[in-house]
Amino acid sequence: xxxxxxxDALDTLGTSTIQKLENLLLVAVPRDLTDRDVLRxxxxxLTAIRQHRSRWVLLDFSRVxxxxxxxxxxxxxxxxxxxxxxxxxxVAGLQDAVVETMVDLGMTLPGVHAVLDLDDALALSRTGSRxxxxxxxxxxxxxxxxxxxxxxxxxxxxxxxxxxVDTSYTHxxxxxxxxx
Amino acid sequence: xxxxxxxxRRFAIKSIVDVVRARRSGLGIALExxxxxxxxxxxxxxxxxxxxxxxxxxxxxxxxxxxxxxxxEIVAEDQxxxxxxxxxxxxxxxxxxxxxxxxxxxxxxxxxxxDIHSIIGQGTTIKAVKWLR
Numbered sequence: 243x244x245x246x247x248x249x250d251a252l253d254t255l256g257t258s259t260i261q262k263l264e265n266l267l268l269v270a271v272p273r274d275l276t277d278r279d280v281l282r283x284x285x286x287x288l289t290a291i292r293q294h295r296s297r298w299v300l301l302d303f304s305r306v307x308x309x310x311x312x313x314x315x316x317x318x319x320x321x322x323x324x325x326x327x328x329x330x331x332x333v334a335g336l337q338d339a340v341v342e343t344m345v346d347l348g349m350t351l352p353g354v355h356a357v358l359d360l361d362d363a364l365a366l367s368r369t370g371s372r373x374x375x376x377x378x379x380x381x382x383x384x385x386x387x388x389x390x391x392x393x394x395x396x397x398x399x400x401x402x403x404x405x406x407v408d409t410s411y412t413h414x415x416x417x418x419x420x421x422x
Numbered sequence: 423x424x425x426x427x428x429x430x431r432r433f434a435i436k437s438i439v440d441v442v443r444a445r446r447s448g449l450g451i452a453l454e455x456x457x458x459x460x461x462x463x464x465x466x467x468x469x470x471x472x473x474x475x476x477x478x479x480x481x482x483x484x485x486x487x488x489x490x491x492x493x494x495e496i497v498a499e500d501q502x503x504x505x506x507x508x509x510x511x512x513x514x515x516x517x518x519x520x521x522x523x524x525x526x527x528x529x530x531x532x533x534x535x536x537d538i539h540s541i542i543g544q545g546t547t548i549k550a551v552k553w554l555r
Contacts, residue, residue: 308446311524
């Protein structure tokens with residue numbers, strides 16, 4: 243097998259698609275992204291959020307069969323950036339083999355929600371405003387819905403860390419663990 | 423019974439595209455050998471992490487994938503600056519790059535055997551093995 247054959251088989255950025263579906267942006271993440279492609283895709287997603295005023299972004303990972311730490315960082319940073327724009331990133335379609343590797347690798351993605359499929363993502367995006375998503379697993383600190391409700395909440399979180407998304411989810415996650 | 427002559431694939435790493443190509447081939451090789459999808463996936467991620475480090479710190483190097491009857495061996499070698507503090511890198515969470523600081527420490531967790539040989543100013547060789555079970 244020649245090297246050029248393998249190159250032809252690579253699934254790169256050219257095949258990615260960003261589609262608008264209701265108030266959800268549907269991003270089909272290609273399999274074989276170079277680092278530059280990953281950054282380009284992140285910019286495309288952020289531009290599309292603004293263009294379409296989308297409050298939800300679904301990163302569809304069903305084609306991705308190799309997820310290294312750089313890819314993990316892409317998911318994480320896209321979620322943080324989207325959060326600053328007022329949109330929430332949801333991940334869907336991570337393969338079982340992929341999640342096993344991610345967890346064993348030690349990758350944690352605080353603040354990133356996952357859903358099973360597009361139906362669940364649509365259902366999530368239809369139930370109320372962003373920020374109140376996945377309300378059942380959230381502790382009292384976000385129970386008031388969108389982050390905009392509690393100005394003090396923002397200030398509190400700002401004092402620990404600048405990225406609101408990180409701290410708020412970490413807080414709620416740990417509080418749900420301790421049962422408070 | 424003696425061991426079958428191992429089959430080797432060598433991937434010159436000069437850019438991230440080379441890394442992407444090497445990990446994709448590595449996944450195929452591991453699956454062909456009979457590794458479970460999840461194990462093959464881990465092997466591919468290790469090729470990706472080690473290949474990425476070569477590109478990032480040394481600029482260029484070589485990733486060699488060797489098939490044995492009962493195991494796969496990944497060797498990543500470069501003539502780059504070397505790793506100043508191997509222990510710290512192995513412990514994880516340490517990065518000078520855009521990653522999560524998991525490249526080396528995480529790769530070690532994904533494999534059965536993992537050895538680093540690094541000399542400052544001369545280069546780094548990392549050997550990682552996963553056994554077929």
